[in-house]
Amino acid sequence: DQQVKQNSPSLSVQEGRISILNCDYTNSMFDYFLWYKKYPAEGPTFLISISSIKDKNEDGRFTVFLNKSAKHLSLHIVPSQPGDSAVYFCAASAIRETSGSRLTFGEGTQLTVNP
C-alpha cells in the first residue's frame, strides 16, 4: 500500500530551466509534507516543507505547491543548476499520529540537470 507515490523515476532538464517534481498521496490524514534531496552514499537532506493549511511555500529557488483536493504536491526548482542533480524524495506525516513525526516516503525521482 504505497501511500505516497512519485510516478516519475527520473527527470532530465537543462541548466537554467525549471524542474518540476510531482508527488501524489492517498492518506487524507497526512497534513505535513516535506521534500528531501539525496546524493549517493549520503543521507537525505531536508529541503522544504509545507503544512496543509498552506498551498504554497517558497525558499529561494525552491517552491512547494500543495493541492489538497487533488492530494498532490509538487516541487519547483528554478533556475535549475547542475548541483541540483540528485534523488528527490517526497515525504508526508500526520501530525496527529501518536508515533511522533513518522514519515512516509515516496520512491524518489532522480533529477539530472544538464549543463
Added chain:
Amino acid sequence: NAGVMQNPRHLVRRRGQEARLRCSPMKGHSHVYWYRQLPEEGLKFMVYLQKENIIDESGMPKERFSAEFPKEGPSILRIQQVVRGDSAAYFCASSPSDGYTFGSGTRLTVV
C-alpha cells in the same frame, strides 16, 4: 549530515551472522528513528525510539530485528541471522527539528 553519526558506513555479513548498526543522534535530541531503503525504493519507517523506550516499532519485521536506545550511548539496530534480503541502506534520523536530520546511513551487504 555530520550531526547524526552512524557507524559503520559499510557492513558486510555472511548469511546467518548478526549485524549491529549504531546511531548517535544530534546533541540534545532524544528521539531517534530508523528507516530502511531497499534497492530502487524509497525509505521505509522501521522504528521510533526515545531514551530507554520504544515508542513505535510497527515498521520492524517481527523476527530477527530489534532496536534499543539506552540511557547512555548510541541507539542500536540489531539484525540477527541476516539473510540476503536484509541487504539495504539503513538510515537513522533524530529530531526535533523542522524535518529530521538524517545520518549518512549504514550500507549492509549480506553475502
